[in-house]
Amino acid sequence: MMQYWLMKSEPETFSIDDLERKGTEPWDGVRNYQARNFMRDGMRVGDKVFFYHSNCEVPGIVGIAKVASEAYPDPTQFDPDNAHFDPASTRAQPRWMLVDIAFERRLARTISLAELKQDPALADFALVRKGNRLSVMPVETAVWKHILGLEKTGRG
DNA sequence: GCCAACGTTGGC
DNA sequence: GCCAACGTTGGC
Numbered sequence: 001m002m003q004y005w006l007m008k009s010e011p012e013t014f015s016i017d018d019l020e021r022k023g024t025e026p027w028d029g030v031r032n033y034q035a036r037n038f039m040r041d042g043m044r045v046g047d048k049v050f051f052y053h054s055n056c057e058v059p060g061i062v063g064i065a066k067v068a069s070e071a072y073p074d075p076t077q078f079d080p081d082n083a084h085f086d087p088a089s090t091r092a093q094p095r096w097m098l099v100d101i102a103f104e105r106r107l108a109r110t111i112s113l114a115e116l117k118q119d120p121a122l123a124d125f126a127l128v129r130k131g132n133r134l135s136v137m138p139v140e141t142a143v144w145k146h147i148l149g150l151e152k153t154g155r156g
Numbered sequence: 157g158c159c160a161a162c163g164t165t166g167g168c
Numbered sequence: 169g170c171c172a173a174c175g176t177t178g179g180c
Contacts, residue, residue, distance in 0.1 A: 008177095008178085010177095010178085031176095033163090034163095054177080054178060054179085055177075055178050055179080056178095059178075059179070059180095113179080130160090130161080131160075131161040131162065132161090132162095132177095133162060133177045133178070134177095135177085
């Protein structure tokens with residue numbers, strides 16, 4: 001059964017433009033167990049993903065991607081020259097996993113965090129809750145549909 | 157750039 | 169196992 005997700009990326013590091021240009025990208029660098037578990041245990045090929053820009057001028061959802069592989073070990077954990085190198089991880093027992101993410105489309109407009117926060121229908125959505133730092137999270141079907149409904153409305 | 161919130165580490 | 173110190177995330 002199709003599941004929905006949201007994944008955060010800092011656009012200065014990897015933006016929706018970058019994903020559109022490359023087509024498919026290994027979602028490397030995740031070093032949070034909860035986020036890893038969602039990728040490893042939750043995601044299936046074909047699941048849909050909101051692409052979210054974080055730590056930027058207008059944080060918000062900017063596009064839609066899809067899961068393009070099952071989880072496999074994140075190669076950056078083995079590379080001493082990589083910022084995400086993890087000396088405690090081994091190839092026999094890799095600690096960090098990733099999935100490939102494929103571009104699907106941009107949204108017609110950015111649906112900003114500010115807009116999501118002031119929407120009463122999204123009060124329980126983890127993204128808008130105070131202190132949330134999770135970079136990979138599930139999105140309930142109703143929430144997914146509600147947010148997509150915002151795309152064509154109002155501002156932008 | 158600041159800093160609140162949160163996760164991880166390590167001493168005990 | 170507790171918890172203080174530290175590092176990171178990410179909005180503002």
